[in-house]
Amino acid sequence: MxxxxxxxxxxxxxxxxxxxxxxxxxxxxxxxxxHHLRDWLWIGVMIALELIMYFIIPPFHRFVNEPMMEDLRYPRKPETVPTWSVGVVAVVLPFLIFVVLFIKNRSIRDFHSAFLGLATAIVITALFTDSIKNLVGMPRPDFFHRCFPDGKAEYTADLERRVICHPGDERAFRDAYKSFPSGHVSWAFAGLGYLSLYFAGKLSLFDRRGYTSRVFWVLLPVLAAGLIGITRVNDYQHRWVDIIAAALLGLFIAYVCYRQLYPSIYAREWAGYPYEYEPQGIFSHGLHGPxxxxxxxxxxxxxxxxxxxxxxxxxxxxxxxx
Structure with a gap:
């Protein structure tokens, strides 16, 4: 009934x-x-803020002069992992896995909880990452070729010898001051890190029964995120500090968002069950229970x-x- x-x-x-x-x-x-309308509306608000942060607010232009250019002359290379593919790997892939598990288990509550946590993690990570990028304004390792695409360097005639950029691609030059932290990596670790936590709960990783084959499936998404980070260094888009900071940021946000909807992965037999509540009216908090x-x-x-x-x-x- x-x-x-x-x-x-x-x-x-x-x-x-x-x-x-x-x-x-x-x-x-x-x-x-x-029941979660407030959460979905906040996700929409954060998406709007992220679009403003990415497309409208310019990054801080950190001081760059002629001596500093010696560390910023790495060649420009095509991206091994294009930006669009990070969205596929970090968002679409986990979502499809949630769909497959829903078809198998017929748990609408688990599916909704999983996707809500993933969406929250991705959007918060994107907003935090681009906010930090714009505030820090760190030049990328290939800054020289973004600033002087023709290879002809220009500097002020004073003692500071500041760069006088004449970029050919305004979009690439705008991105030149967004090295720290890596957006590719923070997205990857937020989405795939969340998926790892989801697998750890569903497979009862820490139930003390010693089934080590589960470790592979739990760590595989993290490995994929780590490989994405390595490509960003190999493409001279970022330094290792950009990668490590982005990975920690993405993992932290993924963990916090996962725990809003699921118990600890160390909860043994309880791990992987979405928190119980009775859905209430719009904008209510519902009953998260005893x-x-x-x-x-x-x-x-x-x-x-x-x-x-x-x-x-x-x-x-x-x-x-x-």
């Missing part, structure tokens, strides 16, 4: 006790979106505590786990 919030209840006693009073809750996508993790069953003989079996398809809809 359905209620006015779009929730469906099944009749058998799938929880031992608690706010659900013995009923399994199947939440509709409409109810989830209504039950932020699935209800506990009795203790196993080995001392482990496990979530109750909520039974069949209803369990998949509620938790996204088998």
């Amino acid at each position: 359905d209620d006015h919030h779009g929730r469906h209840y099944s009749g058998h006693n799938s929880y031992a006790a608690g706010p659900m009073d013995g009923m399994t809750v199947k939440v509709s996508l409409v109810s989830l979106i209504k 039950r932020a993790v699935p209800m506990m069953s009795s203790h196993r003989p080995n001392g482990h505590i496990t979530p109750l079996d909520v039974g069949g398809a209803a369990a998949d809809l509620e938790t996204g786990r088998h």
Whole structure:
């Protein structure tokens, strides 16, 4: 049966006790979106701020003079990983994985939580990255060829010997002062780092059962993000400090966003279950509960505590786990 919030209840006693009073809750996508409308609206606001930060606000032009040019004469190279492909790898790929798992498990709540966390991580990372880029205004290693594309250097006649750039490509020159931190890398570690955390939870990586094959799947997205970072150094777009700072920024934001929607990956049997709540009206916070993790069953003989079996398809809809 359905209620006015779009929730469906099944009749058998799938929880031992608690706010659900013995009923399994199947939440509709409409109810989830209504409950998180404030979050989706804030994502829209942050996207607008990011577009302003990227396209309208110019970066700070840090002081560059003739002696400094010795460290800024690296050749210009085509990008090994184009900007558009980072969006595919860091956003589209995780989203498609969430879709595949939704088709398999039929958990609309898990799908919505996963995508909401990913979208939040990506948008916050983009906004933070471009804000820092514009404020720092660090020249890229190939700055010389962006400033003097014809190879003819010009400097002021005073003692400072500042550069007098005559760029041929205004867009490339605008980007010349955006070395720190790397946008490619922060995006990659935000999206793929989030995917690694998602895998770690779903595969119960730290359940102390010793299945080491899971480690490969959890670390594979991080490896891909790291390789993207290496290409940015090899293409002379960034220095190692730009890469390391961007990786730490992306991973930190990914972790914070993941934990808004999922328990710790060290939660053993609870890891990978989206937090429980009852969707409320638009703009409400809902009930995050005393039950932020699935209800506990009795203790196993080995001392482990496990979530109750909520039974069949209803369990998949509620938790996204088998």
